[in-house]
Amino acid sequence: MITKRRIISFKDLYKMFFPALLLIGAVTNISAADAPVAFAEQTALDELKVSMAVGIDTVWVLLAAFLVFFMNLGFAMVESGLCRAKNTVNILSKNFIVFAISSISFYIIGWGLMFGNGNSFFGIEGLFFATGADNSPAIGEAYKGDYSAISWTGIPLMAKFFFQLVFAGTAATIVSGAVAERVKFHSFIIFSFILVAFLYPITGHWIWGGGWLQTLGMWDFAGSTVVHSVGGWSALAGVIVLGSRLGKYRSDGSVNPIFGHNMSLVTLGGIVLWFGWFGFNPGSTMAVGDGSAIAHIAVSTNTAAAMAILSSTITSWLIQKKPDLSMIINGALAGLVAITAPCAFVSIGSSAVIGFIAGILVVLAVLFFDKLKLDDPVGALSVHLVNGVFGTLAVGLFAQDKITGAATGSGLFYGGGFKLLINQTIGVLAVGAFTFIAAFAIWHVIKLVFGLKVSREEEIQGLDIGEHGMKAYPDFQGFITK
Amino acid sequence: MITKRRIISFKDLYKMFFPALLLIGAVTNISAADAPVAFAEQTALDELKVSMAVGIDTVWVLLAAFLVFFMNLGFAMVESGLCRAKNTVNILSKNFIVFAISSISFYIIGWGLMFGNGNSFFGIEGLFFATGADNSPAIGEAYKGDYSAISWTGIPLMAKFFFQLVFAGTAATIVSGAVAERVKFHSFIIFSFILVAFLYPITGHWIWGGGWLQTLGMWDFAGSTVVHSVGGWSALAGVIVLGSRLGKYRSDGSVNPIFGHNMSLVTLGGIVLWFGWFGFNPGSTMAVGDGSAIAHIAVSTNTAAAMAILSSTITSWLIQKKPDLSMIINGALAGLVAITAPCAFVSIGSSAVIGFIAGILVVLAVLFFDKLKLDDPVGALSVHLVNGVFGTLAVGLFAQDKITGAATGSGLFYGGGFKLLINQTIGVLAVGAFTFIAAFAIWHVIKLVFGLKVSREEEIQGLDIGEHGMKAYPDFQGFITK
């Protein structure tokens, strides 16, 4: 995405220059300074430089991708832990299978739609099975292939594909939690396939694939909008079409707490997600360069999470009278989602402020959605939608031009005026409108064709028995004498 | 192993050339092209190239090794989760201590037997404590030492040792699950020690240590046979000698389901194993090179797992009428085991097919072993033995010569004829026969000397109280008022 091409062009200059040079045989800015006799060695030097960089960058991107993959565990544990024991097998199954679905659908067409050369709205070339022409790791001018939008990073095609795949998978897992404890297993699977095959890649193309928002100058470094709010909008549509869980709202309209069954799993998941975010954000440089950008991003990411934990703790303490662990963990995730877009564009100080705000927002949002009787068992909307939007807008407020190299221009609070903020807002609205409407339609069609909600009896007995014929904790649910 | 030496010789040519050059002062193919005057700079360049590569490769191999180490958590959680609460402490203890046992036994003699220079059947030089002569990171011709078989990778000896150690540990943990809920703690410890000290390294020497199968041209990239089927054969022998759990088979011969006590842990373990496999397979390059091989392997590995999840879900849905999460997770692992041998030798498309087949195989195998009244609480045989064998044979079917550099020759489906398939089959049979017979004998001796199965009373009360005098979940088992 432009974001990153810029980062490179400013921070890893040589990368943009040498390969071209190696191919068109021109004289580099450096060797230019030397005697022609030194030319041979110079090019050898350049070759080495590039070949070494490819190795380092690939290792970095793959390891970051592994961390992002690992976030699947975080989502599975947070979401199952925040639901009831009787629905645990179902939620775990959804979260476990959803990444498999994503892997296949993104491989079949998602990748091509998102990064294939195409128009401003979706990719057209190299559409299927990531098998388009491609001469990676060549970059910039030197790149010849169907996936130019991501040719700014000098790593093998499969490394690019895998890194983007784990991001696509994340968007799908977000939905799982919001529709938990009542959605039919197969209906969820169908939605996930469509989401990752079409919805996610299309808006992704707009922002990261060379589409109109990228051209416009909308910036989303690691995906507050591309990944999180897209997941959030899809979840919102699902929650509306699906309706709330049995007994969630009392006849008097008050909320009947449906306790999550396992806070240990929720905490485990929260820390795993935080851990995975160190691949999600710093990894999105997709290049190591001189390391200063990834180090900055690691710290801004961590600072936002830490501040969000404090502010959500305080907010929950004030509003609920006692600090609610489930809110604190939502808080940490909120801070991470909010800093995802700006992590490379803002100072550490700004990341602290962004995190602090995110932590307050998420607690209020949880209460707000319950007021609207939008039943979201795990707080997915409050975390990913609300803070995905906030984080994207935060770029327009806190960005400092070229702070880690990217020429974002400065945000409102740093003398950049409203320009950037407006671009960000357009991005938020456009992606939101498209994703919500499309998702809403898809959920409806699925409802008509396959049905969406399990029967009242099944909901009472639990989806584990109903959908899977087994219990998650047979020795502790009822009792067993085997 | 040849596998990898070839990869290198095709992908990281310089590695094979320069060190030699650096030591024997010859002229390299590259510098040969230049004017003698450039020679000094050229060698300096080569030196740099190599020294940089050693650093990058070591970081990659160690981080991959850490991921493989982390698989111990995956095994511990999957195996304890699939057993009953009353035996949890015992299973956890076995899985926790088994890696300690492996670390010591592989250090004492395992490493030497496996990688020491020796005959076609086992290593002889530098046998004990990995303290043989060694001038790593020198490679190829330049290497002088007792561990030539693994001198194709240019990293420090301790990095090689550690990476191989975590693989050895994996083989031992596989056994733990199959014999769970009835084996005596100390008897299992003794078997594990022998397995990692002798059985594993000997067959490992055949395939990775310069032994007869490697010479024959049998290919096992990351250990479908070397690690997984060896663990599987040992487990099979154990299950036969040990007999089934009390009440597993009804008087009428039908199977009495003994439910795993914690599906959350099983899922957690499954995802952790999947995560760790990204160290297991891509890490087995033991070198970064231009990154294309490791990227390819990461994607083929993930694709196989994803397809196996889908096929095992479908199979379980059809046969059991409802999708069984424990089968789906077994399915994921089956796909990973199956792609372990071929991951670097086959296309992404082939990896999808291999994974799909593995997912079906594992479900059928679970039902099959129960028919035979071979009681395997966690499905270790179906996952590691059946798919370890299948994956190894798959190389003979799907291999495409040099797809990531290794000159495996092509498999049956790619015009290579039966040659490769036959070599693979020989490997499977030889390793299977040796390991099964040896393990069978060892289990028997242990049974005679120390006893193997706990008493009927202890099995009813649970091994946690019997073997460890404590419960895993005292607040939930019975009830406590502290």
Next chain:
Amino acid sequence: MITKRRIISFKDLYKMFFPALLLIGAVTNISAADAPVAFAEQTALDELKVSMAVGIDTVWVLLAAFLVFFMNLGFAMVESGLCRAKNTVNILSKNFIVFAISSISFYIIGWGLMFGNGNSFFGIEGLFFATGADNSPAIGEAYKGDYSAISWTGIPLMAKFFFQLVFAGTAATIVSGAVAERVKFHSFIIFSFILVAFLYPITGHWIWGGGWLQTLGMWDFAGSTVVHSVGGWSALAGVIVLGSRLGKYRSDGSVNPIFGHNMSLVTLGGIVLWFGWFGFNPGSTMAVGDGSAIAHIAVSTNTAAAMAILSSTITSWLIQKKPDLSMIINGALAGLVAITAPCAFVSIGSSAVIGFIAGILVVLAVLFFDKLKLDDPVGALSVHLVNGVFGTLAVGLFAQDKITGAATGSGLFYGGGFKLLINQTIGVLAVGAFTFIAAFAIWHVIKLVFGLKVSREEEIQGLDIGEHGMKAYPDFQGFITK
């Protein structure tokens, strides 16, 4: 810290030379050997060398830091698993929020106090928000800035900060377990803030920040003293001021076992900590160099853990008649804590001995502290304090000069006489005295101002309801019909 500067100076010589050279334009020892004509290329080569190294080292340090961060999960799971279900939410909350607190307090002032240029006792320059002057990644002579003590590693400032931050966080989590099941939530938060803002950085400055112990020649490679014993001493003070849990000691003075509620979580945490330690110890090189040091450290770390598991199993088996899993896991951690200081200074053989002793020590220490009626629910004192001290002294016994490059001088058992042992002892005593006394005073003040222990009624009902108004496992505690 000197430790590491020495490692560098011996292993990555070029790092110390070239940057200086690049800045002062002198002739390097290498290029000096060449003809002047080669000079231009030579410097270009040097530049490349350095710029590549910065990238590799930053990736390594950040990934290691992520692993250390992940240890927060390990601590959270071990500590909550070893306590009762009714206090789980509280312990999880403490462990989750404590890293947030550490992140903020270390950012505000901790980092400055620890690494800022100052006197022998604490840092003075660049005190706040890690915003002092700094020209990282320049190193050695070339470094100009406020954080000279850590200028021996050539990575960006934020990478240094983040790596040190995750270490600071570890010290705070250690305290959490020891005071668990009775301490007031907000009082613990306050102590943690003070610990990471002041206590930890001050003693850290002495040993790693250019303070008097570093000058004296006291060696603590990765923090047996700096991190673990500091956490341990603070915990000891807390345990004394706080008093024991209700009903822990029977009227007859005997110990009433208060069973941990979840051995699966404890085991999970134990393996996660072991995994994280591969970032903790090998990462503390903060540079890759030729990889031999990090490989050596990975193996010495793992060997110590493995041996400690065996020795703690045996000890527990002999003393308690049956092997106690909670003791075995404490044993593994004891071995890891003990090898933390010496991991880079001793042979693999020595690390085995150190681990073996640690495993015995920890079991005896647990019994010992119970005799003294010092109630430590999770064994934090036995693991971190006792073995933090032992590990630091072990350097004085087992060190072999320059075994991985650092000129520690040899320990008592390797002909170095008592010199090193004495320095280590001084360090242990000084840090212990300062930290214990300061912590003791702080706990007292907090007790007076905010209160420290919850009421008897709250302790009986559980802190989850008392402090957080929620249960960790509502479906299994009592019973729920939702």
Next chain:
Amino acid sequence: MKLIIAIIQPEKLTDVKQALAEANVGKMTVSSVIGCGAQGGYTESYRGAEEEISLIDKVRFEIAVNDEFVKPTLDAIIKSARSGKIGDGKIFVVPLEECIRVRTGENGTVAIG
């Protein structure tokens, strides 16, 4: 005095508690049980093996009342626990000879409430 034992559907717990309160019956002891009767069970399937589960989760009330409270208590339970579906449960009435309040040592009818 009578000891009333009622077995009901778990999801009726709050309704029954509610109804009892309205009938001025505020003291009770509740436990989690599994029961088997006319209500059909369900099948659990695990790794290819199946099991018929006929013991279904129920909630058990144990309420000691003075004689004049028996009727209102029974009515309250029946009214609130009934869904008309098989599995609604049973109520058993057992003679209660003595009732003692531990705190005060009071016994007999005064100790019940």
Next chain:
Amino acid sequence: MKLIIAIIQPEKLTDVKQALAEANVGKMTVSSVIGCGAQGGYTESYRGAEEEISLIDKVRFEIAVNDEFVKPTLDAIIKSARSGKIGDGKIFVVPLEECIRVRTGENGTVAIG
């Protein structure tokens, strides 16, 4: 009508259920209890501290039957629950004054089955 309360070994649950079915007693309520009697307990040891556990897991049956069913029910339980080892358990028979089927409101002997 009688209320039969039986405490048995957990591993006998299925056998007893089986035997009752054969005796045409198909309705019962079961719960998980711990009991202490002649049967010896066991020691749990944790981090060096020991505790004698004398309350052992048992299963409790509660079966309301009409008088003519008392004998067959008792016989069925004794036959199926007996192992001859200490800890086999006890059966208690308590008078049952009333039995009501919540679903229908029927009461007395018709409501039991």
Next chain:
Amino acid sequence: MKLIIAIIQPEKLTDVKQALAEANVGKMTVSSVIGCGAQGGYTESYRGAEEEISLIDKVRFEIAVNDEFVKPTLDAIIKSARSGKIGDGKIFVVPLEECIRVRTGENGTVAIG
């Protein structure tokens, strides 16, 4: 013969068991229950929603004794379970018509102990 049912505070379990032993009552069946009475409950709060929990954890004793043991058993329980605070619990005494020892088939008063 009587069947004594006692509901007590969980933390009193060991004391009561102790006291019973001293009164030569060594056999009993214990279960985990939740109870509601005069004792006030507490509020649980989760994600902004609140719930009043009035059913509090209690422990239930079920002890079959011969008539001459009724008094000492009651005294032992009262003595050991009393804290004087609301929530201490109740004891109920129900007539026991028959008692059978599964292991031996013995019945009546000899089977109780």
